[in-house]
Amino acid sequence: MAKPLLEFTDRGIYCEKGEFYIDPWKPVDDAVITHAHADHAYWGHKHYLAHHLSREVLLYRLGDINLRTIEYGEKIIKHGVQISMFPAGHVIGSAQIRVEYKGEVWVISGDYKTEDDGISTPFEPVKCHHFISECTFGMPVYSWKPQAQIFADVNNWWRTNLHNGVATILVGYSLGKAQRILQNLDLDNGKVYTHGVIENTNEALRRNGVILNPTERITSETSKEEVRNGLILAPPSSVGTPWMRKFHPYSFGYCSGWMALRGAKRRRAADRGFIMSDHADWGGLINAIEATGCEKVYLTHGYTASFARYLNEIGFDAHEVHTLYGGEEEDSTVTEGEEKAETAPSGDEVVEDPK
Amino acid sequence: MKAFAQLFLSLDETNKTNEKVKVLKDYFIKVPDTDKMHMLALFTGRRPKRPINSTLIRTYAIEASNIPAWLFEESYHVVGDLAETMSLLMPENPNSSSKTLTEWIAEINQQGAKTEEERKLWLMESWAMLDRQERFVFNKLLTGSFRVGVSQNLVIKALADITGIDAPTLTHRIMGGWMPENYTYDQLIQEQNAADNISRPYPFFLAYPIQETSEKRKNAEEISAALGAADEWQAEWKWDGIRAQMIKRSGQIFIWSRGEDLATEKFPELHPFLNALPDGTVLDGEILSFQNGSPMAFSVLQTRIGRKNLSKKILTDSPVAVITYDCLEYKGEDIRYKTQAERRVILERLQQQTEFPEIFRISTLINFNNWQELETIREQSRAMIAEGIMLKRKSATYQVGRRRGDWWKWKIDPLSVDAVMIYAQKGHGRRADLYTDYTFAVWDGDKLVPFAKAYSGLTDQEINKVDYFIKRNTLEKFGPVRTVKPELVFEIGFEGINKSTRHKSGIALRFPRILRWRHDKPKEEADTLESLKDLLNE
Numbered sequence: 001m002a003k004p005l006l007e008f009t010d011r012g013i014y015c016e017k018g019e020f021y022i023d024p025w026k027p028v029d030d031a032v033i034t035h036a037h038a039d040h041a042y043w044g045h046k047h048y049l050a051h052h053l054s055r056e057v058l059l060y061r062l063g064d065i066n067l068r069t070i071e072y073g074e075k076i077i078k079h080g081v082q083i084s085m086f087p088a089g090h091v092i093g094s095a096q097i098r099v100e101y102k103g104e105v106w107v108i109s110g111d112y113k114t115e116d117d118g119i120s121t122p123f124e125p126v127k128c129h130h131f132i133s134e135c136t137f138g139m140p141v142y143s144w145k146p147q148a149q150i151f152a153d154v155n156n157w158w159r160t161n162l163h164n165g166v167a168t169i170l171v172g173y174s175l176g177k178a179q180r181i182l183q184n185l186d187l188d189n190g191k192v193y194t195h196g197v198i199e200n201t202n203e204a205l206r207r208n209g210v211i212l213n214p215t216e217r218i219t220s221e222t223s224k225e226e227v228r229n230g231l232i233l234a235p236p237s238s239v240g241t242p243w244m245r246k247f248h249p250y251s252f253g254y255c256s257g258w259m260a261l262r263g264a265k266r267r268r269a270a271d272r273g274f275i276m277s278d279h280a281d282w283g284g285l286i287n288a289i290e291a292t293g294c295e296k297v298y299l300t301h302g303y304t305a306s307f308a309r310y311l312n313e314i315g316f317d318a319h320e321v322h323t324l325y326g327g328e329e330e331d332s333t334v335t336e337g338e339e340k341a342e343t344a345p346s347g348d349e350v351v352e353d354p355k
Numbered sequence: 356m357k358a359f360a361q362l363f364l365s366l367d368e369t370n371k372t373n374e375k376v377k378v379l380k381d382y383f384i385k386v387p388d389t390d391k392m393h394m395l396a397l398f399t400g401r402r403p404k405r406p407i408n409s410t411l412i413r414t415y416a417i418e419a420s421n422i423p424a425w426l427f428e429e430s431y432h433v434v435g436d437l438a439e440t441m442s443l444l445m446p447e448n449p450n451s452s453s454k455t456l457t458e459w460i461a462e463i464n465q466q467g468a469k470t471e472e473e474r475k476l477w478l479m480e481s482w483a484m485l486d487r488q489e490r491f492v493f494n495k496l497l498t499g500s501f502r503v504g505v506s507q508n509l510v511i512k513a514l515a516d517i518t519g520i521d522a523p524t525l526t527h528r529i530m531g532g533w534m535p536e537n538y539t540y541d542q543l544i545q546e547q548n549a550a551d552n553i554s555r556p557y558p559f560f561l562a563y564p565i566q567e568t569s570e571k572r573k574n575a576e577e578i579s580a581a582l583g584a585a586d587e588w589q590a591e592w593k594w595d596g597i598r599a600q601m602i603k604r605s606g607q608i609f610i611w612s613r614g615e616d617l618a619t620e621k622f623p624e625l626h627p628f629l630n631a632l633p634d635g636t637v638l639d640g641e642i643l644s645f646q647n648g649s650p651m652a653f654s655v656l657q658t659r660i661g662r663k664n665l666s667k668k669i670l671t672d673s674p675v676a677v678i679t680y681d682c683l684e685y686k687g688e689d690i691r692y693k694t695q696a697e698r699r700v701i702l703e704r705l706q707q708q709t710e711f712p713e714i715f716r717i718s719t720l721i722n723f724n725n726w727q728e729l730e731t732i733r734e735q736s737r738a739m740i741a742e743g744i745m746l747k748r749k750s751a752t753y754q755v756g757r758r759r760g761d762w763w764k765w766k767i768d769p770l771s772v773d774a775v776m777i778y779a780q781k782g783h784g785r786r787a788d789l790y791t792d793y794t795f796a797v798w799d800g801d802k803l804v805p806f807a808k809a810y811s812g813l814t815d816q817e818i819n820k821v822d823y824f825i826k827r828n829t830l831e832k833f834g835p836v837r838t839v840k841p842e843l844v845f846e847i848g849f850e851g852i853n854k855s856t857r858h859k860s861g862i863a864l865r866f867p868r869i870l871r872w873r874h875d876k877p878k879e880e881a882d883t884l885e886s887l888k889d890l891l892n893e
Contacts, residue, residue: 267815
């Protein structure tokens with residue numbers, strides 16, 4: 001039997017014909033990157049290929065890398081294998097990778113969500129024979145509400161805090177969630193202040209031509225009274241640090257899909273959990289997989305075992321594969337996961353201590 | 356029900372005590388009095404009856420969710436709470452119920468008399484009538500377990516603010532065996548005295564540990580610095596039995612356990628002495644199994660706790676007596692305001708008059724001149740079948756609940772053993788979807804034999820690390836249980852050890868918990884079953 005076009009190796013997803021890897025986690029010559037989150041874009045490859053809108057964030061996070069970027073729909077041929085990118089709707093610049101050779105089509109989803117978040121290019125289903133999908137939230141208990149509804153709650157909560165004279169701290173990952181929140185806040189309420197890690201990412205995106213709402217970086221000079229009249233956007237790594245405590249009194253909200261479960265929310269000890277994810281929910285995953293019309297589906301990370309079993313029961317040919325993305329079932333507590341990114345290369349990312 | 360569902364949601368939406376109290380007050384003000392009493396009952400552990408068994412509820416929920424049964428079970432392991440799982444899996448609907456909490460509970464209670472078909476129909480219709488949050492609290496009512504992250508103290512505080520009645524009084528008034536059907540809000544807030552409800556116990560006074568954890572051992576100097584002069588204190592053994600309050604009023608007797616369970620019928624040995632007490636007497640003490648005048652280990656008592664019927668054999672094998680240590684009511688008067696020393700005199704007098712001194716015992720005071728001496732005496736705790744020492748300030752009143760200052764427990768250090776983790780299971784509640792429940796093993800030759808389960812003792816950070824390890828080092832899965840590569844070693848602490856025929860290892864531990872993660876120990880250096888069994892004879 002002929003070798004499949006793509007294989008799952010201990011370095012990442014590999015295309016032997018085209019001699020390239022997709023989101024490899026060990027150093028390789030040619031890496032095609034779905035998006036800039038740390039569990040997909042590792043340091044140390046010789047050549048990187050990614051979407052235009054990932055450019056500045058990748059350079060900011062990985063330093064001086066050899067990077068080529070392309071547009072959605074643009075085609076590249078490598079050793080006769082055609083590579084192209086399609087929007088994944090996960091974060092700005094996130095792409096599904098389409099690989100075609102002699103009429104056989106594979107699509108690697110990377111991370112994706114099916115709802116239009118108003119800032120990332122919306123997810124687009126791509127027809128294929130083989131679909132490699134994530135399933136971070138591949139359990140039926142995860143079902144997202146439309147984001148308009150969630151942001152109405154967020155904005156109301158912000159107003160209540162202003163009324164009560166306490167600071168508002170909203171926590172979300174620095175690439176993706178932070179910008180999604182920023183673009184959907186009701187800025188009539190006040191100004192948005194950002195933690196350094198988030199502002200660095202914002203600046204990278206602005207360099208990339210992305211137009212974001214105005215923000216102000218919090219520095220040691222920023223006064224506690226001033227930010228109380230606005231809203232503070234902070235990354236998960238800042239929770240419980242002196243940096244966060246100096247804004248006392250505050251109400252602290254957490255934006256994440258994990259907030260869907262009371263236990264997970266209680267574990268993070270947030271005052272408010274807003275159920276908002278950059279990953280597809282159960283229904284979104286099934287619709288996305290159906291829309292590809294694929295013959296086979298491979299599940300890379302999330303609740304892979306149960307989701308594969310369910311897909312097989314409803315008539316798909318689904319398989320679990322082992323990768324180091326996000327986490328499997330498994331990393332549920334650290335996925336959406338750039339915790340590693342927060343401590344990555346450039347030294348200016350340190351959490352600022354007031355003193 | 357809307358208000359009750361909102362109460363849950365609002366309590367979930369804050370971590371701050373003051374805000375929780377405010378939310379509780381808002382609820383009390385908004386709802387009818389009967390709802391107040393139902394809420395109070397639920398939040399103080401008085402569950403409504405469960406007319407539909409939870410297996411059936413599950414079956415119907417699977418049907419309503421339209422997913423395979425296995426996926427429902429998997430979801431439950433992810434969520435860690437049955438009521439929540441059911442509410443998340445059922446399709447959303449736009450409805451919302453205007454029935455009150457009282458009306459819903461009445462409906463639930465009526466189901467007892469219905470046929471299985473009728474119950475199912477009622478349940479399906481009810482679910483369809485409720486929105487997600489209402490459905491969640493409704494499921495909570497059906498399946499029991501009302502742990503909401505709000506202590507009884509907070510509820511009392513809110514109620515005290517609203518009624519103007521002080522918290523200790525309210526705490527006392529909600530003690531005992533009332534149900535919302537027979538105790539009204541008006542009765543609760545009216546002036547009352549002890550005699551209004553002859554069965555009602557007083558709130559227990561509970562001691563704080565003087566050593567926060569077994570690792571933070573305190574020596575005599577530190578105790579002296581914390582508590583002052585030794586002669587201001589009385590010391591007693593800390594008995595390891597069932598804390599109980601015994602009441603004799605208007606010719607009737609009642610025995611209450613700490614969990615506010617009426618346990619009168621469980622201890623017939625105590626009836627003769629209680630009946631002989633003067634009316635208007637309330638005693639506080641510890642019920643223990645005794646043999647030939649000496650207390651037995653808790654495990655002996657344990658064998659009869661769960662039994663519905665006490666056979667002759669049980670009564671002969673593990674007869675109980677009570678070691679009393681306080682008197683809360685005397686001649687019909689609430690004497691909790693008197694000092695420890697004064698109450699002790701009354702207790703001694705009562706005990707001297709009894710015709711049943713073998714059953715109605717009194718906790719002997721330990722003679723000691725200074726803290727060094729007491730520290731030495733404490734070393735004998737295990738030999739005394741005691742858990743350590745109780746310290747009570749001679750001038751202390753009998754207070755409500757766990758209070759710092761006048762009562763302290765100075766427990767003995769736990770026994771400990773180094774063991775290897777071999778199985779893991781996901782936790783519940785805030786530990787849902789994380790592997791937090793572990794089974795530990797020790798060496799028996801070249802085999803690892805499981806001997807204890809433990810859930811607590813690690814920090815959240817350590818739990819995350821262990822969880823990460825388990826997910827990457829699973830050898831086999833049996834339903835929710837994973838067999839883990841034996842590698843991680845932990846020091847397990849426990850209060851006692853007994854022979855057991857029900858466990859493979861042949862032993863059972865009392866209160867096993869994780870003391871620390873032994874990063875420094877390879878699995879080969881974990882302890883052996885033999886060394887554990889040696890402890891049996893000590």
